[in-house]
Amino acid sequence: MKILVINAGSSSLKYQLIDAVDEHLIARGNCQRIGIDGLISQATSDGRKFKSNAKIASHKEALSMVSSLLTDKKYGVIESLSEIKAVGHRVVQGAEKFKQSVIIDDKVLQEIDSLSPIAPLHNPVHVGVIKACQETFGRKIPQVAVFDTSFHHTIPEKAYIYGFPYEIYEKYNIRKYGFHGTSHKYVSGKAAKILGLPLKTLKLVSCHLGSGVSICAIDGGKSVDTTMGFTPLDGILMGTRSGSVDPSCVTFLMEKMGLGPSEMFNLMNKKSGLLGISGVSSDYRDLKAAATSGNKRARLAIDIMSYQVRKQIASCAAAMDGVDAIVFTGGIGENQSGFRKSVCDNLKIFGVRIDDSLNDGMIQGNEGIISSCDSKTAICVVLTDEELMIAKDALRLIQGKKCNKNSKGED
Numbered sequence: 001m002k003i004l005v006i007n008a009g010s011s012s013l014k015y016q017l018i019d020a021v022d023e024h025l026i027a028r029g030n031c032q033r034i035g036i037d038g039l040i041s042q043a044t045s046d047g048r049k050f051k052s053n054a055k056i057a058s059h060k061e062a063l064s065m066v067s068s069l070l071t072d073k074k075y076g077v078i079e080s081l082s083e084i085k086a087v088g089h090r091v092v093q094g095a096e097k098f099k100q101s102v103i104i105d106d107k108v109l110q111e112i113d114s115l116s117p118i119a120p121l122h123n124p125v126h127v128g129v130i131k132a133c134q135e136t137f138g139r140k141i142p143q144v145a146v147f148d149t150s151f152h153h154t155i156p157e158k159a160y161i162y163g164f165p166y167e168i169y170e171k172y173n174i175r176k177y178g179f180h181g182t183s184h185k186y187v188s189g190k191a192a193k194i195l196g197l198p199l200k201t202l203k204l205v206s207c208h209l210g211s212g213v214s215i216c217a218i219d220g221g222k223s224v225d226t227t228m229g230f231t232p233l234d235g236i237l238m239g240t241r242s243g244s245v246d247p248s249c250v251t252f253l254m255e256k257m258g259l260g261p262s263e264m265f266n267l268m269n270k271k272s273g274l275l276g277i278s279g280v281s282s283d284y285r286d287l288k289a290a291a292t293s294g295n296k297r298a299r300l301a302i303d304i305m306s307y308q309v310r311k312q313i314a315s316c317a318a319a320m321d322g323v324d325a326i327v328f329t330g331g332i333g334e335n336q337s338g339f340r341k342s343v344c345d346n347l348k349i350f351g352v353r354i355d356d357s358l359n360d361g362m363i364q365g366n367e368g369i370i371s372s373c374d375s376k377t378a379i380c381v382v383l384t385d386e387e388l389m390i391a392k393d394a395l396r397l398i399q400g401k402k403c404n405k406n407s408k409g410e411d
Contacts, residue, residue, distance in 0.1 A: 002026065002083050003394050004070075005387040007090045008129040010121055011035055013062045016387040017070060017077060017084070020395035023388055027070065027077045031062040042069050050075040059125070060132035067136055087133050087143045088394035090182065090386065091126045092232075093119035094147030095173055101150065101393040104130060104143040112145065118173070118230070144394040151181030154222040159319070162230075176234075178226035180208045183329060184216040185223075186389040187382040191327045192221075194368060194380055203320040205313050208384065209339070210330035211239035211282065215309065217316035225319040227312050233269055236308045237301075239282035242272035243308065277301040284332050284339070306342045313347065323350060325378035334383055335363045340370070344379060351376025 001021050007014040013031040018024065029042035029050075038056035043049045050069065056062050070076050078084070089104075093115050102108055109130060116123040126145075133143055160176040161169060168174050184206045191206075192199035204218040213236040216226040227235030237243040245268075254264050275282035278301040280290045290298035317323040326347075328340050337359045344354040353375040362370050362381040371379035 001085050001395060002078065003086045003088055003391045004084050005088045005090075005390045005394075006129060006133070007387070008059060008125050010125055013059055013066070013129065015066055016391075018388060018391040020391040023392075025388075028387075029066065029069065031056055031065065034059060034062055040065055040069070042075060044075070044077050048075055058132075059129045060135065063129070063132050063136045081137055084137065084141060086394045086398050087137060087141060088390040089126060089130060089133075089143060089145050090148065090390060091145045092122035092148045092179065093177065094145075094149045095177060096153075096175075098145070098147050099150055099153040101144055101146045101390075101397060103397050104145050108145065142394075142398050144390075144397050146182060146390040146393050148179040148181050149177045151185045152176075152178030152216075152223045152226055155225055159225045174230060176226070176229040178214070178216070178223065179228045179232045180212065180214045180216070180226075181223065182386045182389045183208050183384045184214075184218065184226070186386065187327050187329045187384050188218045188221060190367075190382045191325060191380045194382065195325060195378055197324075203317075203322050203324045204327055205316045205323050205325075206327045206329065207309060207313065207333055207343075208330045209309065209328065209333035209336075212241070213238045213243075213305070213309070213330075213332075215312040215316055217319045219320045225316060236312060237277075237305050238273045239284075240270045240273045240275045242268045242276070274301045274305065277304065284336060288336070288338070302339070302342075306339060310343050310346050313343070314349070317350065323377055325380055326352070327380045327382050329382050329384040334367075334381060337363055340379075340381070344371075347377075352379065354379060 001019065003018055003020045005016045005018060011034045013034065016028040017026040019026060025045055027042055027044045032039045034056045038054045040054050041051040056065065067081055070078055071081065091112060095115050095118065097111050109127060112123055113127045130143060155178065162174060164174060187206055188204050189199055191204060192202055199221040206216045206218055208214050212232055214226055214228045217224045233241050235243050250264060253259060273282065274287060278287055278298040280286055280295060280298050287298045287302055291302055313326060332339055341354055341359055344352050353372040354370055355372040359370040362368060365383065367381050367383045369378060369380055
């Protein structure tokens with residue numbers, strides 16, 4: 001069953017066409033710089049590649065281009081859009097309204113839109129793309145929303161409530177929500193398979209390390225704490241995000257620099273983190289090269305991130321009163337063996353011992369155990385696959401819907 005998975009950003013639209021039954025990737029692509037100058041690319045499982053500059057005025061236009069490319073005689077992978085049986089969407093913020101993935105109807109769409117004030121960069125885009133999909137593929141093709149936040153709904157109240165007056169939580173829903181949930185859910189299940197142990201028996205710390213960074217404590221397959229909070233800005237220093245800071249720094253800088261709320265938001269989300277500290281780049285690969293060449297600020301940025309990851313791993317272990325395995329995923333977690341080593345070499349309190357040979361070989365699409373035989377805590381590298389997780393959720397929901405109809409005697 002072919003399912004189109006869409007991950008929309010403010011100026012991008014990534015997609016994958018997946019056979020959710022045999023978990024086979026058919027094609028993947030990306031529409032970039034939407035509303036600017038535009039670039040569309042696609043790669044198919046049989047090795048065909050397409051890339052072209054193109055003016056893409058809107059996400060709706062991007063979807064039209066995607067549908068044409070998927071059915072193109074030379075680069076396409078399907079003969080007709082009717083072969084697509086569902087569209088799965090990554091939706092960043094589900095707040096307390098959505099504790100699991102759902103089939104989208106008008107009410108669900110309205111509720112996703114109603115959460116835009118607490119996810120202004122993401123949810124409005126998701127709503128627009130869902131509506132564009134309805135026009136492009138027709139309303140008969142089911143669409144499914146899979147929320148970054150839903151996996152974290154098992155976090156206990158003591159871990160998600162902030163220290164404001166409780167009435168603020170009740171009135172404005174200010175609390176820790178957590179993000180990267182689809183990734184953490186996927187890698188925890190995959191790590192259990194790699195370790196050959198039941199997920200329900202394991203205490204895992206999942207480290208999603210990319211341009212965005214979050215650490216998650218997963219006890220028996222359930223999230224019990226995570227580093228990202230009310231928004232993805234919270235937690236560890238990231239590519240362009242500051243991570244956690246003393247809130248008084250925010251008000252102090254707004255006064256001293258004459259910044260308004262949106263300007264401060266932009267400073268903390270787009271000009272800070274690895275980029276702000278290094279002055280070089282938000283990309284870890286660029287920082288690694290600069291640090292090797294003697295750039296002290298680039299080295300400092302890497303060291304800060306490694307230090308914070310290490311601290312939060314320990315914090316997650318404390319939340320679960322133990323840890324059986326630490327899992328690395330995401331662009332940095334999957335490919336930067338030196339960064340993994342810098343983290344693990346300073347976790348002796350948990351009896352962590354990394355096998356340098358295994359660690360060095362676990363890059364470029366490889367996954368598996370990188371801890372030594374005498375390590376008291378297992379260390380794994382797992383390739384995350386959020387799109388497959390979304391496709392599987394979509395398949396489960398639309399099959400469930402058919403079963404429910406049949407149980408009522410309907411066609």
